[in-house]
Amino acid sequence: MPKRITIKDIAQHLGISKSTVSRALADRYDVNPATREAVLAMAEKLHYRPNVTAINFMSQNTKIIGVVVPEFLNSFFPRIIIEIQRFFEKHGYNVLITQSNESAEEERKNLQMMENAMVEGMIISVVHRNRNLDYYERLREEGMPLVFMNRTSDLPDTTQVVINENKMATAAVEHLLAADRRRILHLSGPSALKKTPERLGGYRQAFENYGVPVNPNFIVEGGLTRDSGYRAMRDFLASGLVPDAVFGFNDPVAIGAMMAIRRHGKYRIPQDIAMVGFSESRSALLVDPPLTSVEQPLGKLGYTAAKLLLEKIENPDAPAMTVVLDAKLNIRESSDESADSFPE
Amino acid sequence: MPKRITIKDIAQHLGISKSTVSRALADRYDVNPATREAVLAMAEKLHYRPNVTAINFMSQNTKIIGVVVPEFLNSFFPRIIIEIQRFFEKHGYNVLITQSNESAEEERKNLQMMENAMVEGMIISVVHRNRNLDYYERLREEGMPLVFMNRTSDLPDTTQVVINENKMATAAVEHLLAADRRRILHLSGPSALKKTPERLGGYRQAFENYGVPVNPNFIVEGGLTRDSGYRAMRDFLASGLVPDAVFGFNDPVAIGAMMAIRRHGKYRIPQDIAMVGFSESRSALLVDPPLTSVEQPLGKLGYTAAKLLLEKIENPDAPAMTVVLDAKLNIRESSDESADSFPE
DNA sequence: ACCGTTCCCGGAACCGTTCCCGGAAAAATA
């Protein structure tokens, strides 16, 4: 309610012009040190705070970055977002975050909202079954800097940062092969997802590296959730086949499979069946036994995406580039009895 | 890079003044229907988009709401935030989200950032061991609308929305008492937290309601994390006391305790020891057996906080109020063998 | 004393939009 102090108020109090005040506050060279001191003192005294809307308007930019992720209920995207925020805060930007709830329509609405808010650039992780290519294309044509992250679009020639899924899947499966497991069940992802063939490819690659043939009966679709993993594992066990290891498409699927195995009752984890998940979640440490999983460098992912976007904003004509990050396999009790993830 | 279309461009194309264009776009009464049509058509044709920075500057507001939460790695706050966003999006506001990483200093920095961004109001959930009361007080004195949510401040006379912790803790413990459990261990929270005595009070209340005396040996500090819960339970079992139920301060603590019990080896869950957590997390469904827990109405919490804030923005002189929400006890296999949380 | 620099400051335009106000043209009324 108290009227906001402007640059003009300072000028009037000191009997000088507002341009001088502006220069003094901006610490420009052509202002008398004495008057600068006076201005700064008066600004302090009156509790002057610059009006960012005026500055944004004047400079014709908003200092807002948009981030669109498919969801943030799992800790996956929040971990990334934290680093994005940290980066842009340092550079004077605000970060607008939206989640699309895995819906292409909501994603489109979010993009629209970002556009209305006149964000200066966007970091996007697309929803499954994405249908907004036309929108991305238009945005790009209109000069909006875009960086895709983790879940990329099919748009050609974009700047993006991704994780080497294929390689990490190979490492995960090789970890099982190294322990002389051969009957390794892969609970694969939905066929519509781009990551599904990448991780499956890693699975095959590992077998090839070990000179072991792949048994196609040991590749079944496990979906994305705990429940779908539970069902797939239950049905697989019911079919009579017995695995000595399971490589889940992600952690929830692997955890669902663990529950199915425990309910089935005959097999112990990891002695009879070793379990490996993917894309490390907090729950990997909450289940019993703790789940071996591939931990992605989420902080680095966010940082890299932010850095790429800032570069694009500052130099719109820079060529598109793809950054590929490596991940890390965390070995725990679900696949190695000798590991110990318990405190003390 | 293509020059942005302004209201003036539309005016020039039509040979009319920009004030008329402005009125036409705002759908005001004093404009000829024919010219309005022409303006709208031309705006469409030129792909006109209003410059929000100019509008914000002109109207002297930013249409930005600030949300400060202590963390968002657990799904707890994200669930709340989703509803806040949904609400404010409908009302033409953008939502700026920051997380304080449970640090009072980071919280202060976030508040500062919000102030610089000139948010029109804030929804705040404070960090543990909060030291920023002076900041909240100053913000409020300067007319900033504030709503505290879930984790409130000690500032008197504030608008806030909270959950009836005490009552829900009573319900959780009564659920155990009703199943004839009497040796109920409470793994309590850190004594510095405001919620700790509330949940402990609920525990005592339940015993009182059942006319059963409380055994003080069955109240031990369990901390906040999986690891602290694990240690507390392990040490308790080592002491020789045997509980027939455990009421954890939150889900991670209860899950850590479950792991300690399983490692100990002698007792089955729930037959020998029933487990109950608090403040439902996704992991409650991921552990085996699924964990009974108190599910807080997070969506409603967010919606209510948003609604209260908007009311405060639109009517700054409205009196402060406290809204208390009830929660729901989800009974699962960890405390009731007959429950079934598995699919199909 | 004169000229050229340097230092410092004020005036004014500008960014895109809204809003107030006055007035012309058209329509309604006398």
Place this chain on the structure above:
DNA sequence: TATTTTTCCGGGAACGGTTCCGGGAACGGT
């Protein structure tokens, strides 16, 4: 037809800051 009312539109100020430009004063060197 004259007068009043209504309808519609344009001019210009305002929002708060930045920046360009021009110029007065002080100062230096001859």
